[in-house]
Amino acid sequence: MSRESLVRRLPELAFAVLFGGGLILGGGAALAGIPRLLDVLPGMAAQAGAEPARDVVRFALPAQFLNVDDSGHAPQVLYPVRASPLPHWLTQAIGEVRSGPPPALRGVHEVAPVRARPVIAICIDDLGEDLAGTDKAMALPQNVALSFLPFADSTPFLAEAAARKGHLVLAHVPMEALGPQNPGPMTLKHGMDANEIARRLGWHLARVPGLVGINNHEGSRFTADPQALIPVMATLRARHLFFFDSRTGPESQAMASAEAAGVMTAARDIFLDDDQSPAAVAMELEQLARQAKRTGIAIAIGHPHDVTLTLLKKWLAEDHGVTLVPLDEAIRLKSQGGITVATR
Numbered sequence: 223m224s225r226e227s228l229v230r231r232l233p234e235l236a237f238a239v240l241f242g243g244g245l246i247l248g249g250g251a252a253l254a255g256i257p258r259l260l261d262v263l264p265g266m267a268a269q270a271g272a273e274p275a276r277d278v279v280r281f282a283l284p285a286q287f288l289n290v291d292d293s294g295h296a297p298q299v300l301y302p303v304r305a306s307p308l309p310h311w312l313t314q315a316i317g318e319v320r321s322g323p324p325p326a327l328r329g330v331h332e333v334a335p336v337r338a339r340p341v342i343a344i345c346i347d348d349l350g351e352d353l354a355g356t357d358k359a360m361a362l363p364q365n366v367a368l369s370f371l372p373f374a375d376s377t378p379f380l381a382e383a384a385a386r387k388g389h390l391v392l393a394h395v396p397m398e399a400l401g402p403q404n405p406g407p408m409t410l411k412h413g414m415d416a417n418e419i420a421r422r423l424g425w426h427l428a429r430v431p432g433l434v435g436i437n438n439h440e441g442s443r444f445t446a447d448p449q450a451l452i453p454v455m456a457t458l459r460a461r462h463l464f465f466f467d468s469r470t471g472p473e474s475q476a477m478a479s480a481e482a483a484g485v486m487t488a489a490r491d492i493f494l495d496d497d498q499s500p501a502a503v504a505m506e507l508e509q510l511a512r513q514a515k516r517t518g519i520a521i522a523i524g525h526p527h528d529v530t531l532t533l534l535k536k537w538l539a540e541d542h543g544v545t546l547v548p549l550d551e552a553i554r555l556k557s558q559g560g561i562t563v564a565t566r
Contacts, residue, residue, distance in 0.1 A: 350374030355526025397441030442471030
């Protein structure tokens with residue numbers, strides 16, 4: 223065979239040697255090299271998809287690769303073989319490299335929009351001072367979040383016990399109200415020096431072991447002051463804590479301030495027991511389920527009143543077409559734009 227013929231067949235020989243070695247070392251390695259080989263050997267892809275050749279192909283090597291004497295009279299034809307098509311799996315792999323997977327397989331690794339039951343989250347706050355109410359709240363399902371008044375003498379012990387039971391624990395931080403209410407010791411107030419706000423907040427956080435976030439106790443005036451919220455959000459961000467806005471006033475800037483500072487945040491949707499009559503609490507629970515079905519996610523706040531905890535325990539044991547999730551998960555879902563609710 224002439225030197226020109228040999229040069230023309232060298233790509234075929236290179237492919238055979240590399241592919242055979244790849245199969246020995248690992249089939250995945252051989253496949254991984256297909257795109258690069260196709261770029262070098264464009265004619266091979268066309269051959270892979272074509273009908274099997276019917277002619278006889280003769281493979282030859284130059285004399286320097288053979289064990290021959292100096293006469294140069296070595297046989298040039300090693301063995302006559304009939305060309306056969308590439309294996310189906312290899313042909314398919316080459317095709318997918320060129321055009322993507324077959325239609326039946328497209329989307330296997332794509333993430334489809336999640337369609338799920340609507341979710342609710344519930345936080346019981348004002349805990350710590352009322353020992354009986356706190357104990358009853360801790361008996362609720364683990365996914366109910368519990369928020370403790372930092373200044374209560376029993377809070378450090380009770381918060382730690384709640385965390386051990388699997389509840390999400392928050393600090394219910396006292397903040398200045400518009401009215402004459404006294405939220406409690408070490409209240410955060412508008413107009414305070416930023417360092418003083420940070421110092422007081424640090425004291426509250428230290429009183430609640432195992433906490434993952436805070437929500438405001440009162441605070442209708444403080445949360446309306448964006449400047450006062452800056453040191454709060456800076457502290458929460460540094461400690462990787464979230465801010466759950468109790469929405470005690472219509473002018474709250476807490477969510478906007480938290481988002482600007484990179485703090486995970488959401489606000490409550492339902493207040494379960496502003497009216498503590500059994501009929502009113504039951505109505506708010508149904509409103510919680512309705513809002514979740516309408517928007518995908520709804521969050522409620524309640525308090526350790528006997529009527530609230532009794533009705534809530536019974537209600538959560540029933541199926542109302544919603545799923546109770548931890549508060550931080552609901553906040554995360556809200557911050558990501560919510561979920562798509564399956565409709566019937």
